[in-house]
Amino acid sequence: MKRRQFLQFGAAGLGAAICPLGVSSGNGLSWQQSFNQSLGTRSDLLGFRGIQEEELKDDDVHVEGKIPGELNGVLYRNGPARHEIGDFRYRHWFDGDGMIQSFRLQNGKVDHHGRMIQTRKYQEEKAAGRALYPGFGSHPPDAQNVTSADELSTANISVLVHHGELLALWEAGSAHVIDERSLETKGLKHWSGESRGLPFSAHPRVEPDGTLWNFGYASSFGALILWHISANGRLLRNGVIPLEHMGMPHDFIVTSKHIVIMLPPFHFEPESGDNFLDAHHWKPERPTQLLIVDKNNFENYQYAELPAQWVFHFGNGWEDRDGMIHFDAPRATDPGTMTHFFRNIMEGRMDISPTDSIHHGYRINTKTGKVEEEALVADTLITGFPVIDHRISTRQYRQVICLGSKRTSTSASVLFDSVVKLNVESGNYDIYTYPDHLIPEEHLFVPAPGSNPEAEGWIIGTSLDYVAKQTKLSVFHANALMNGPIAVATLPYAIPFGLHGKFHQHCV
Numbered sequence: 001m002k003r004r005q006f007l008q009f010g011a012a013g014l015g016a017a018i019c020p021l022g023v024s025s026g027n028g029l030s031w032q033q034s035f036n037q038s039l040g041t042r043s044d045l046l047g048f049r050g051i052q053e054e055e056l057k058d059d060d061v062h063v064e065g066k067i068p069g070e071l072n073g074v075l076y077r078n079g080p081a082r083h084e085i086g087d088f089r090y091r092h093w094f095d096g097d098g099m100i101q102s103f104r105l106q107n108g109k110v111d112h113h114g115r116m117i118q119t120r121k122y123q124e125e126k127a128a129g130r131a132l133y134p135g136f137g138s139h140p141p142d143a144q145n146v147t148s149a150d151e152l153s154t155a156n157i158s159v160l161v162h163h164g165e166l167l168a169l170w171e172a173g174s175a176h177v178i179d180e181r182s183l184e185t186k187g188l189k190h191w192s193g194e195s196r197g198l199p200f201s202a203h204p205r206v207e208p209d210g211t212l213w214n215f216g217y218a219s220s221f222g223a224l225i226l227w228h229i230s231a232n233g234r235l236l237r238n239g240v241i242p243l244e245h246m247g248m249p250h251d252f253i254v255t256s257k258h259i260v261i262m263l264p265p266f267h268f269e270p271e272s273g274d275n276f277l278d279a280h281h282w283k284p285e286r287p288t289q290l291l292i293v294d295k296n297n298f299e300n301y302q303y304a305e306l307p308a309q310w311v312f313h314f315g316n317g318w319e320d321r322d323g324m325i326h327f328d329a330p331r332a333t334d335p336g337t338m339t340h341f342f343r344n345i346m347e348g349r350m351d352i353s354p355t356d357s358i359h360h361g362y363r364i365n366t367k368t369g370k371v372e373e374e375a376l377v378a379d380t381l382i383t384g385f386p387v388i389d390h391r392i393s394t395r396q397y398r399q400v401i402c403l404g405s406k407r408t409s410t411s412a413s414v415l416f417d418s419v420v421k422l423n424v425e426s427g428n429y430d431i432y433t434y435p436d437h438l439i440p441e442e443h444l445f446v447p448a449p450g451s452n453p454e455a456e457g458w459i460i461g462t463s464l465d466y467v468a469k470q471t472k473l474s475v476f477h478a479n480a481l482m483n484g485p486i487a488v489a490t491l492p493y494a495i496p497f498g499l500h501g502k503f504h505q506h507c508v
């Protein structure tokens with residue numbers, strides 16, 4: 001497989017748009033007008049409005065309560081932040097240009113800095129004053145042709161600190177290197193000359209010793225890329241697995257012996273849609289496949305099958321002595337949250353709710369290929385954005401932190417309203433529900449220094465107060481989640497909804 005061939009991914013993958021979407025929405029208003037009209041009556045849409053500022057900064061964030069003195073470090077977050085340029089509003093939440101955030105916690109004090117990631121696309125469009133490039137679910141008028149996915153990168157999904165380097169992660173192309181202190185964009189991350197431009201997904205799995213595994217998908221070329229990187233940041237291996245249908249995998253599982261990638265029946269038919277997303281088609285009559293790859297030999301792999309289902313994110317995975325792989329995930333019946341909800345909401349339409357996802361546990365018998373799945377909680381609890389104590393990544397685990405909502409929720413927003421600490425062995429969970437005007441984003445587990453895995457620590461995460469138009473950072477005792485936050489830092493501004501973050505404990 002030649003590197004040059006992968007470059008076609010950008011042009012034929014994300015750039016596969018055939019014709020531009022109309023500037024007006026169905027009601028005769030532009031998408032900007034339609035969104036702003038809805039925002040006038042639905043203030044909970046605030047997180048999807050987007051911003052035009054290059055930077056956000058508060059050097060001394062107001063804190064109520066007490067941030068523990070041992071909780072020192074930086075919470076880095078990433079997410080789509082600029083949703084409009086000129087008179088064009090993106091047609092999908094995932095198309096927004098990325099802004100990296102740092103919440104620096106030191107001796108009980110908090111400072112915040114947000115900075116737009118200077119991708120090539122962002123810089124060129126800013127200079128032009130208009131949208132120039134096709135995106136994941138958008139195609140602006142007169143969009144330019146592209147020759148590589150990196151030309152389209154919005155760098156807007158996640159972050160990673162690995163071997164002392166802060167990376168802003170996207171999905172279809174290279175990561176961007178970010179300066180940890182200034183948040184300045186330093187350029188694209190190239191792990192090697194041969195791997196330049198290969199897709200590097202936003203959810204790499206890092207083993208406790210620092211070994212990094214990742215995948216990337218090149219849909220139009222029918223190839224799945226695997227990455228094996230040492231703890232000191234050296235590319236050890238790339239693998240290529242030919243696949244007819246990728247299904248847009250977003251996250252994956254790594255165990256002590258295997259890599260597991262879920263391939264849902266979301267088929268890419270390049271000429272069939274106006275944009276990359278719409279060129280994918282849900283085939284619920286077909287199975288969701290599990291691709292199980294030997295970590296030591298990427299050419300040694302097998303498949304297993306599940307009923308059609310859609311998973312954005314996995315909690316963790318591990319493998320027992322008998323070769324049984326265990327993992328967990330919020331399981332949805334279809335990708336409707338992505339295909340409909342996150343598109344409609346950019347127009348200010350709330351007529352379609354997210355697809356419910358129920359937390360499931362899975363077991364794969366690697367000797368027989370048999371897979372079992374079962375709901376870990378009653379279907380009265382919806383979950384998403386699972387995270388773990390990073391110190392037991394790829395190892396046996398018990399605890400997952402995730403966002404949640406109960407079906408009985410009376411929240412005005414259809415988004416998650418709670419934080420959940422779930423025991424994946426017993427199905428028991430603790431839950432804290434935010435007040436109605438606060439919408440939580442991904443929360444992380446931060447271990448107390450010197451503690452045992454999954455024992456003492458804190459749960460921290462941001463939320464948007466859409467009434468006060470302020471973003472907050474809350475800190476909970478991990479073992480007393482239900483008591484509510486022990487400290488809340490409140491910014492004087494609202495940050496657009498982001499996606500993922502990481503807490504870096506030794507950089508203050």
Ligand SMILES: [Fe+2]
Binds near residue numbers: 157203250312313500
């Ligand atoms: Fe994600």
